[in-house]
Structure formats: C-alpha cells, structure tokens
Amino acid sequence: MLTVSMTVNGIAVSADVEARTLLVQFLREKLGLTGTHIGCDTSQCGACVVHLNGKSVKSCTTLAVQANGAAVTTIEGLAAADGTLHPMQEAFRDNHGLQCGFCTPGMVMSAIDLAQSHADLSEAEIREGLEGNMCRCTGYHNIVKAVKAGAQAMTAAMRR
Amino acid sequence: MADSGIGASVKRKEDFRFLTGRGTYIDDINRPGQTCAYILRSPHAHADIVKIDVAKAKVAPGVITVLTGADYDKGGVPCGWQIHSKDGSPMIEPPHFPLCKDKVRHVGDQVALIVAETYALAKDAAELIDVTYKEQKPIVSTGDADKPGVAQVWAAAKNNTCYDWHIGDKAAADAAFGKAAHVTKIDLVNQRLIPNAMEPRAAIGDFDRATGDYTLYTTSQNPHVIRLLMGAFVLQIPESKLRVVAPDVGGGFGSKIFHYSEEALVTWAAGKIQRPIKWTAERSESFMTDAHGRDHVSHAELALDKDGKFLGLRVSTKANMGAYLSTFAPCVPTYLYATLLAGVYTTPAIYAEVKAVFTHTVPVDAYRGAGRPEATYLLERLVEKAARETGIDRVELRRKNFIPTNAFPYQTPVALQYDSGDYFSTLDMALKASDWAGIETRRAEAKKHGKLRGIGISTYLEACGIAPSAVVGSLGARAGLYETGSIRVHPTGSVTVFTGTHSHGQGHETTFAQLVSDGLGIPIESIEVSHGDTNKIPFGMGTYGSRSLAVGGSAIVKAMDKIVKKATRIAAHLMEASVADVEFKNGTFTVAGTDKSKTFGEVALTAYVPHNYPITELEPGLEETAFYDPLNFTYPGGCHICEVEIDPDTGVTKVVNFTAVDDVGRVINPMIVEGQVHGGVTQGIGQALLEACAYDKDSGQLLTGSYMDYTMPRADDLPNFKVATHATMCTHNPLGSKGVGEVGAIGSPPAVINAVLDALAPLGVQDISMPATPLKVWQAIQAGSGRMAAE
Numbered sequence: 001m002l003t004v005s006m007t008v009n010g011i012a013v014s015a016d017v018e019a020r021t022l023l024v025q026f027l028r029e030k031l032g033l034t035g036t037h038i039g040c041d042t043s044q045c046g047a048c049v050v051h052l053n054g055k056s057v058k059s060c061t062t063l064a065v066q067a068n069g070a071a072v073t074t075i076e077g078l079a080a081a082d083g084t085l086h087p088m089q090e091a092f093r094d095n096h097g098l099q100c101g102f103c104t105p106g107m108v109m110s111a112i113d114l115a116q117s118h119a120d121l122s123e124a125e126i127r128e129g130l131e132g133n134m135c136r137c138t139g140y141h142n143i144v145k146a147v148k149a150g151a152q153a154m155t156a157a158m159r160r
Numbered sequence: 161m162a163d164s165g166i167g168a169s170v171k172r173k174e175d176f177r178f179l180t181g182r183g184t185y186i187d188d189i190n191r192p193g194q195t196c197a198y199i200l201r202s203p204h205a206h207a208d209i210v211k212i213d214v215a216k217a218k219v220a221p222g223v224i225t226v227l228t229g230a231d232y233d234k235g236g237v238p239c240g241w242q243i244h245s246k247d248g249s250p251m252i253e254p255p256h257f258p259l260c261k262d263k264v265r266h267v268g269d270q271v272a273l274i275v276a277e278t279y280a281l282a283k284d285a286a287e288l289i290d291v292t293y294k295e296q297k298p299i300v301s302t303g304d305a306d307k308p309g310v311a312q313v314w315a316a317a318k319n320n321t322c323y324d325w326h327i328g329d330k331a332a333a334d335a336a337f338g339k340a341a342h343v344t345k346i347d348l349v350n351q352r353l354i355p356n357a358m359e360p361r362a363a364i365g366d367f368d369r370a371t372g373d374y375t376l377y378t379t380s381q382n383p384h385v386i387r388l389l390m391g392a393f394v395l396q397i398p399e400s401k402l403r404v405v406a407p408d409v410g411g412g413f414g415s416k417i418f419h420y421s422e423e424a425l426v427t428w429a430a431g432k433i434q435r436p437i438k439w440t441a442e443r444s445e446s447f448m449t450d451a452h453g454r455d456h457v458s459h460a461e462l463a464l465d466k467d468g469k470f471l472g473l474r475v476s477t478k479a480n481m482g483a484y485l486s487t488f489a490p491c492v493p494t495y496l497y498a499t500l501l502a503g504v505y506t507t508p509a510i511y512a513e514v515k516a517v518f519t520h521t522v523p524v525d526a527y528r529g530a531g532r533p534e535a536t537y538l539l540e541r542l543v544e545k546a547a548r549e550t551g552i553d554r555v556e557l558r559r560k561n562f563i564p565t566n567a568f569p570y571q572t573p574v575a576l577q578y579d580s581g582d583y584f585s586t587l588d589m590a591l592k593a594s595d596w597a598g599i600e601t602r603r604a605e606a607k608k609h610g611k612l613r614g615i616g617i618s619t620y621l622e623a624c625g626i627a628p629s630a631v632v633g634s635l636g637a638r639a640g641l642y643e644t645g646s647i648r649v650h651p652t653g654s655v656t657v658f659t660g661t662h663s664h665g666q667g668h669e670t671t672f673a674q675l676v677s678d679g680l681g682i683p684i685e686s687i688e689v690s691h692g693d694t695n696k697i698p699f700g701m702g703t704y705g706s707r708s709l710a711v712g713g714s715a716i717v718k719a720m721d722k723i724v725k726k727a728t729r730i731a732a733h734l735m736e737a738s739v740a741d742v743e744f745k746n747g748t749f750t751v752a753g754t755d756k757s758k759t760f761g762e763v764a765l766t767a768y769v770p771h772n773y774p775i776t777e778l779e780p781g782l783e784e785t786a787f788y789d790p791l792n793f794t795y796p797g798g799c800h801i802c803e804v805e806i807d808p809d810t811g812v813t814k815v816v817n818f819t820a821v822d823d824v825g826r827v828i829n830p831m832i833v834e835g836q837v838h839g840g841v842t843q844g845i846g847q848a849l850l851e852a853c854a855y856d857k858d859s860g861q862l863l864t865g866s867y868m869d870y871t872m873p874r875a876d877d878l879p880n881f882k883v884a885t886h887a888t889m890c891t892h893n894p895l896g897s898k899g900v901g902e903v904g905a906i907g908s909p910p911a912v913i914n915a916v917l918d919a920l921a922p923l924g925v926q927d928i929s930m931p932a933t934p935l936k937v938w939q940a941i942q943a944g945s946g947r948m949a950a951e
C-alpha cells in the first residue's frame with residue numbers, strides 16, 4: 001500500500017492505495033466520484049477523461065500515484081455550488097449534445113481543455129480534437145455544435 | 161403551454177444529472193457488504209471441458225466462493241420466440257446454462273464464477289483455476305455452417321440448422337420470373353456488427369436475508385422482461401420476491417434487451433453467499449459476450465417487365481444465430497426481416513427462404529434496426545443494380561414502383577399491412593435538400609482535385625412500434641408486446657408518470673412529460689417520469705423496436721384519458737353542473753355558458769381531501785393505469801441520400817453530405833427526434849464504411865476484440881447531417897406517432913454503398929461489400945481500372 005494525496009475538485013484528499021490502482025478507480029471507488037466513467041480497457045474511448053493540473057488526461061491510463069500532489073478536476077467539480085452549470089455543460093444541454101450521458105463527462109472535460117487551448121475553434125478542429133472521445137448515441141453532430149457554442153461562451157465569460 | 165407541449169424542442173429534464181456526473185449507472189451503485197465477481201471465460205471456440213480444478217482458487221486471498229457448471233442447479237436461459245420450419249417442425253432450441261457443464265461453444269463462454277472481496281482479488285484467483293480442455297475444430301462461417309463435413313455445434317441440430325423457414329408465394333414468384341423482361345441478381349453479405357453501447361454491461365445481485373427477496377440491478381432496456389425470464393424460467397423466483405432495477409443505462413441499441421446469463425449468475429450466487437455481488441464487464445468482455453448484430457448471407461433476384469415495373473422478388477438468406485439462441489434471435493431474420501421485403505414498392509409476388517444456423521460464435525440478436533436494415537440493404541442494392549442494368553434512371557425506377565400515396569392501407573404479399581406513408585414527398589424533399597440535380601457539377605469539381613465523387617440513394621420503409629400481441633403470438637412470440645402507462649396525480653397537483661418503457665438515451669423523461677403537460681395542462685416542471693424499476697412500475701415490456709412513444713406513449717395517453725374523465729366528474733360535482741356541460745382545456749374545467757371554473761390542481765386536491773365529494777359514485781384519489789396493445793405495427797419510411805468523395809490513391813472514402821428525410825409520424829420533440837436520426841445514421845455509416853466483427857475461421861478466435869481492432873465511428877469520420885421530417889400520421893394509435901429510434905440505421909447503409917459505387921462506376925467497379933474500408937476501395941479501384949484498361 002502507498003499513500004497518495006491530491007486535491008480533487010478543490011478538496012484535499014489522501015488515501016492508501018495499491019500501487020496498481022488507477023486514477024479512475026481511486027476517484028470512483030475511494031472518493032465515490034462516479035461521474036467519471038470507464039468505457040474501455042485500451043485507453044480509446046475517453047469516458048474517463050478528467051483534468052490533471054488543468055490538462056485533460058485519461059484517468060484509466062493514469063495511476064493514482066502519478067496524480068500524487070496534483071490538482072484533479074472531475075465532472076462533479078465543474079458546476080458552481082449553487083448548481084449553475086459551467087458554460088460548456090450549459091452548451092451541451094442547449095444543443096442536445098448528450099443522449100444516454102455515459103460519454104458525456106469525458107466529452108465535456110475534453111471539450112473544455114480543447115476550448116482552453118485553441119482560440120476560435122473551427123468545426124474541423126473540434127472533430128479532430130474529439131478523436132479520443134467516443135459517443136455511440138449522438139453521431140457527434142450536436143456534440144460538435146455544443147463544443148463550438150461552449151467555447152464561445154467560455155471566451156465571452158473570460159472577457160467579462 | 162406551447163413552449164413545453166407537443167411539437168416543442170424542450171431541453172431535456174435528464175441532462176442536469178448527466179452533465180454534473182450525478183447519473184446512476186449500475187457500476188455507480190454499491191450495496192452494503194458488496195462483493196465482486198469475475199467470470200472465467202473460455203479461451204477456445206469449441207472444446208470439451210475435461211476437468212476444472214478450483215481448489216487453489218477457493219483458498220486464494222479474499223475469495224468467498226468459486227462456482228462452476230457442476231454447482232449450477234437451476235434452469236437454462238430461455239428464448240423468447242419460436243419459429244417453425246417449412247415442414248412445420250419447431251426450431252431446434254438447445255439448452256443454455258449460465259455456466260458450461262461439459263463443453264464450451266464460443267470464445268468467452270462462461271466456465272466459472274469467482275466471487276471475492278474485491279474485483280482485483282477475484283481476477284487474481286481466476287488465474288489459479290486449472291481447466292483441462294479438449295479442443296475441437298470450430299465452425300464460425302455463416303455461409304459454410306450448413307455444409308457437409310463441418311464442425312457441429314449441437315448434436316440435435318443437423319447441419320447446424322436451427323430452422324429452415326419461408327414466407328410468400330413461391331409459385332406466384334416463379335411465375336413472375338417466367339414473364340420477366342429482365343432479371344437482376346445479387347449476392348450480398350450483411351456483415352456481423354458489435355453493438356458497443358458505451359456503458360459496458362453490469363449486474364448486481366442482492367439478497368435480503370430478512371425477507372428472502374432478491375434484487376437485481378442490471379443494465380437493461382426492459383427490467384420486467386428480465387424479471388419474467390430470469391424469475392420464471394431460470395431461477396424459479398416468483399415476481400413478488402424479485403425486483404429488477406435498471407436506473408440510468410448508458411446506451412443499448414438492442415444489446416441490453418436480452419436476458420444474459422451473468423444476470424442470473426450474480427442473483428443466484430448472491431442467494432448462496434447471502435451478500436450482494438457486483439459484476440461489471442470489461443470492454444473486452446463486451447466485445448466477446450454482448451449479443452452481436454446482423455450476420456446474413458443472401459442471394460436475391462428481382463424480375464422486371466420491359467418498362468421497369470417490378471414483377472417478382474426471390475430471396476434466399478442464411479442467418480447466423482451464434483452458439484445459443486438469445487432472447488429475440490429467431491424472429492430477427494424472419495418476422496423483422498423477410499416481412500419487410502416489399503419495402504416501399506408494389507412488387508406483387510415475393511418469396512423468401514431463411515435458414516438460421518448455429519456457429520461457434522457469441523449469439524446474434526437484435527441490434528438497432530434488427531432485420532429491417534438487412535432487408536433495406538438487400539432491396540436498395542438490388543434496385544440500384546437493376547437501374548444500372550436496365551439503363552433506367554435510379555430515381556425514376558424507384559418512383560415508378562413506389563406504393564401510391566392513395567393506396568393505403570396497403571397489403572403486401574409478405575404479411576404486413578402498411579397503414580400510411582408518402583414516399584414521393586420524402587423522396588422529393590431529400591432530392592432537393594441534397595441538391596441531387598447538381599451532382600455532376602460537384603463531380604467535375606472533385607475530379608479537378610483528383611477525387612472521385614458519388615451520390616447514393618435509399619428509399620426505405622420499416623415496421624416498428626412493436627407489436628400487436630395477438631399477431632406476434634401467432635408468429636411465435638412467447639409474450640405479449642403491449643405497454644403500460646400510469647399517472648399518479650398527487651394531492652397538490654404535481655404528477656408522476658410511470659412507464660413500462662425504458663430510457664437509455666431516448667429522453668423519455670422529457671418527451672413523456674411533454675405529452676402529459678400538453679394533455680393535462682400543467683407545467684412540465686410539475687411532472688416526473690419514472691421508469692426502470694419493477695417495484696415502481698406496474699408492468700412493462702421495455703424499449704426496443706422503436707416502440708416507446710408509439711406503444712408506451714399511447715398507454716400514457718389512455719391513462720390520461722381516464723384521469724380527465726374522473727377529474728371531470730369531480731369538477732362537475734364541485735361546480736354543481738352536469739358532467740356533460742363540463743369542458744376541460746389548458747388545465748381548467750369550465751361549465752359552458754357560465755363563469756364557473758376549477759383548476760386541475762383544485763380538482764386534484766379535492767380527490768385526496770374529499771370533504772365535498774360525490775363519494776357514493778366515485779372513489780377518492782386520482783391515479784390511473786392503462787395497458788395499450790397496438791392494433792398494428794407502425795411504418796416509418798423515407799429517403800436517405802449520401803454523397804461521398806473518394807481519394808483514389810488511398811481508397812479513403814469521406815462522407816461529405818448526408819441527407820435524411822424521414823416520416824416518423826407525429827413528432828413530440830423535434831430536437832430529440834433529430835438526435836435519434838443523427839445517432840442512427842452514424843451507426844449506419846459505421847456499418848457501411850468502418851465496422852465489422854471478425855472471427856478467425858480456423859481457431860474461432862474473435863479478431864476484433866477491442867477498439868484497436870473494431871473501428872468505431874469517431875467525430876472526424878462524419879459530416880454534419882441534414883435532417884428533416886415529413887409526417888403522415890399513424891392511423892391506429894392515439895398519437896399518430898410511428899417511431900424514430902431505428903430509422904437512421906435502417907435507411908443509411910445502402911445510401912452510403914450506392915454512393916461509393918456511383919463514385920467508382922467510371923472505373924468499372926460494380927460491387928463492393930460492407931464495410932467499404934480504404935483497403936477494399938483501393939483494391940476495387942485497382943481491379944476495376946485493370947478491367948477497364950483490358951476492355
């Protein structure tokens with residue numbers, strides 16, 4: 001057993017884990033943060049994406065010990081305490097960018113990182129940028145619309 | 161009301177919890193004292209089990225129990241449908257025990273259940289189980305399964321044949337071919353697909369020591385069906401002692417309809433160890449054990465007269481069932497496929513034979529569209545080929561053979577009676593939206609850049625809204641296919657709607673709330689829709705076959721009618737008027753010719769606080785349930801047009817435009833309907849260009865066992881879609897709605913392949929199979945150019 005400590009959604013946490021424990025297992029099983037999903041075992045689907053020090057990572061391919069000392073943000077940490085959604089979450093709702101919701105947490109986390117690292121995202125950039133996130137429900141059409149709208153709303157919010 | 165009632169694109173009520181990570185999928189649930197299960201699966205496609213030694217595993221750290229076929233003392237997993245062969249004999253129905261007893265019959269077949277304190281410990285212990293197998297040669301090929309000399313899956317099924325069935329009038333079809341001016345023939349494979357809902361299957365079995373009650377939490381599209389199949393047939397637990405819960409489910413597409421043996425295993429074993437047991441599939445297990453889809457090999461012939469009118473159709477299909485019969489499997493290539501072979505055309509004589517075969521592969525069952533995509537692909541490839549052979553324009557050939565809009569109800573020669581449709585309008589709308597007329601300009605433009613551009617069309621029809629119980633009963637279904645809806649009006653006027661359908665992405669919590677908001681005139685915020693729990697919902701048959709709105713929505717409408725009827729009597733009493741004079745509109749009861757009025761809320765309160773109440777005539781309370789059994793299937797149809805651009809150097813096909821115009825009957829929420837079409841079309845494009853399940857023919861190993869090998873459609877494989885609807889109303893249900901869940905996957909694959917063939921036609925390419933991967937397209941170009949050069 002090893003002890004890991006990190007901040008998750010702004011709260012300091014610490015726990016003993018087996019060395020083989022993945023970050024996604026740590027989040028789901030130790031912290032009960034089940035919004036981060038597991039959709040595959042080959043690091044392909046992106047259902048597990050979280051932010052590690054602000055950058056998106058696949059938490060199924062990250063060991064919990066690798067996140068030692070880091071700041072982790074999960075889907076549960078995006079909305080304000082009063083329930084106000086993050087602009088990207090709001091955009092997914094407005095544009096019907098989700099159906100069953102299983103890919104959604106990973107999609108939203110990837111989309112936010114994508115929006116933060118590109119000014120004025122084009123449709124092609126969005127489609128390429130989401131290459132590591134699979135959705136079986138939506139055909140991506142509305143996800144692409146949502147990411148475009150969400151990115152614009154994030155920029156607008158930054159300006160304010 | 162208009163912004164939340166029928167026809168409004170209301171934003172979904174369910175989205176908040178999904179967007180904030182607060183959905184409740186099965187793997188998110190943890191029961192007190194929960195243990196974890198790992199299933200040891202067969203590494204062989206076909207082998208005798210000589211010996212299983214579990215001694216070391218049993219004493220491994222954290223292990224609670226290890227169970228094998230020898231311990232299993234309950235029933236087999238049943239099949240829900242029985243087909244009879246041409247000669248009247250029933251299909252061969254082999255037993256399917258949740259743990260194999262003496263033989264394994266596909267890679268992934270279940271050999272042992274290991275229950276431990278954690279999943280990792282269960283998996284570690286599985287490594288210590290020593291199974292001695294005697295390997296046998298497998299058969300995996302659909303086309304070869306009934307040939308002499310191949311491996312046999314079941315001794316009872318000679319030549320691996322499950323049934324040999326037919327439909328239609330053979331003599332009439334043969335006579336039509338006798339008169340034909342032209343006959344077009346085609347051989348097609350509708351390849352095997354893996355559904356790949358993003359949430360892997362999972363199940364938690366729980367046993368209450370105090371009451372002896374069992375609870376199964378499972379990733380299901382139809383919890384009541386699971387309760388019935390598992391309770392009555394497998395474990396012999398009465399409904400009153402068994403609760404099945406399917407809360408948020410991460411996509412199904414058919415693959416979560418069926419009763420899977422893991423569900424029975426965790427429930428059975430939970431009773432044995434008297435602790436909850438959770439099993440969650442790893443993705444590689446999903447690939448290996450979720451029921452697969454499609455897998456047909458067909459030959460078809462179309463007879464035409466000299467003007468291009470279709471005279472007759474003959475079809476012969478082999479369909480793969482896999483090693484065991486899954487819940488709906490036998491009906492998919494028969495009553496959901498061959499009955500659709502008239503399509504949108506007036507073909508007067510049709511004869512189809514379907515042989516279902518067993519192979520050493522995972523069972524095949526319904527996957528989005530189930531039978532109807534296979535029928536549509538066959539017809540639309542055949543019609544396209546006939547157009548090329550006869551020189552008749554492909555759009556005109558279709559138009560010439562469409563069922564006229566004034567010919568409904570239309571009886572086909574293959575059992576179905578279509579109630580409504582207008583194939584001319586959906587065709588015209590799609591031609592316009594896709595700028596069909598402008599293709600030659602775009603083709604020439606592409607050519608300048610060294611690209612091959614092509615356009616393809618598919619005009620399709622499907623039968624859904626399943627299904628009239630008496631009809632399906634006569635066809636071999638072992639259950640009714642009605643639906644239930646209950647409406648509980650609470651004392652202060654808020655409403656809970658209970659539906660026996662199940663939402664796993666379809667947005668029922670919103671669509672059904674819109675229905676009720678519209679019907680009862682109450683704000684959508686006051687309505688909650690409940691589904692997915694046999695302890696809450698009176699009964700239900702679940703969601704598949706695009707039935708939720710057409711059948712489940714109709715049940716809700718019927719329940720609402722009962723509510724309004726009772727509420728009107730209460731209102732009449734309160735207003736001292738006669739029932740006949742009371743009118744209900746926009747949530748208010750009024751008396752004609754007076755200014756008397758009562759709101760729905762006031763009436764609801766009176767129903768529960770019946771101080772001033774017609775108590776001798778009417779019971780207090782305001783809650784009603786309706787069971788709705790449809791009178792017919794519903795028949796959505798439409799036109800899909802795909803435009804592709806192919807890079808001849810690499811063989812890469814890019815879908816540059818996709819237009820879908822669908823008649824799904826009355827639309828309640830256009831935003832949700834469009835989303836359903838987007839998703840369905842994407843699965844259809846996936847089938848046409850990317851996806852294929854492959855088994856090695858010698859070893860029976862699954863070659864496409866992960867996302868590294870099975871090509872899923874990703875965002876950058878797809879265009880934006882042009883989607884529109886044109887409604888003709890379903891004539892036999894109260895909503896006029898037909899269904900939208902599957903149309904996208906049904907209409908699209910032939911549109912894509914016809915576009916690829918149109919692009920490649922100038923190079924002499926006449927055929928290509930799905931998926932049209934870059935390699936296949938490149939090879940076809942090489943072979944085609946060679947042939948052109950040689951000619």
Ligand code: FES
Nearest residue numbers: 039044045046060
């Ligand atoms: S779970 Fe699929 S990429 Fe992480």
Ligand code: FES
Nearest residue numbers: 099100103135137
């Ligand atoms: S919404 Fe279901 S997988 Fe994306």
